[in-house]
Amino acid sequence: MRITAEISFYPLADDYAAAISGFLDRMAAHPGIRLETNPVSTRVFGEHALVMDALRDEMARAFEEHATSIFVCKIIGRDLDPERCD
Numbered sequence: 001m002r003i004t005a006e007i008s009f010y011p012l013a014d015d016y017a018a019a020i021s022g023f024l025d026r027m028a029a030h031p032g033i034r035l036e037t038n039p040v041s042t043r044v045f046g047e048h049a050l051v052m053d054a055l056r057d058e059m060a061r062a063f064e065e066h067a068t069s070i071f072v073c074k075i076i077g078r079d080l081d082p083e084r085c086d
C-alpha cells in the first residue's frame with residue numbers, strides 16, 4: 001500500500017536550518033520514497049513500509065542529534081503524489 005506522510009520538523013537549536021536540511025537530505029537518500037518540500041512541511045510519498053522505516057530511522061537520528069526537537073506528522077493511507085495521480 002502506498003501512503004503519504006506530511007511532516008514538519010522543529011529542532012529547538014541555534015543551528016535549526018542545518019538540522020532540518022540534514023534531516024531532509026537523509027530522508028531523500030532512502031530509496032523508493034519521494035519528498036516534496038514547501039516552507040512549512042514536507043510530504044513523503046511511497047510504500048508504507050519504506051516511508052515508515054525512513055521516518056523511524058531519521059527521526060531517531062534527529063532526536064539523538066537534537067534531543068529537544070518536535071515532529072508533527074500526518075499519515076494518509078493513500079498516495080497523494082501529484083506525479084503519480086491521474
